[in-house]
Amino acid sequence: MVRASDCATSVSSAGFSKKAVRRFKRSTFFRSGCCTCTPPKCPPPLPQVLFSVSKRHFKKAVDRNLIRRRCREAYRLHKSALAALPAETRPSYIAFLYLAKEITSYDVIETAMKQSLKKLEKLPPAFLKEQSNS
Structure with a gap:
């Protein structure tokens, strides 16, 4: 150093x-x-998030932006579940891919986001898996 x-x-x-x-x-x-x-002084409080909507299924940018906005809002309201996790178990990056072929309502997206974040809470940290295998 x-x-x-x-x-x-x-x-x-x-x-x-x-x-x-x-x-x-x-x-x-x-x-x-x-x-x-230059390493960061402390780990970031929340992971970096990517929201992806397929251009193949939604040709108009207006539709893709609508879906992306709904996903971002659902994440913003429920990201506190990730902030409560210890830094060791918190993921650094998360990618949310919108796979439906139709525009869905905000309620459906919010429910899916809650389920996804609950699944992320239950995942063990990747580096602990690698250490236990060695």
Whole structure:
């Protein structure tokens, strides 16, 4: 582990903003060859989420956006279930794929979202599975 302030090269001369330079100088980073990786101070409070609606089934962008908005709203209202999980068991990324071929009402989407989030709560963390197999 190396502190950025220990580096001989000047960060400010690389064309970064002052705010980025200050953050870089305070952070701890790892160097591997030519790549530098700055790990986050703590895990993110909630996972990053992707909502996907097929262009094949919904040709009009208006329809895809309507479905995506409904899915996002259902997730927003029920994401507190994920926030209650310990950081070790919380997933980092979640992708929700809308597989129906017709536009469904918000009530149906909300019910499906609740069920999906309950299933996510019951899943064991992936890294614990890998460690138990070794």
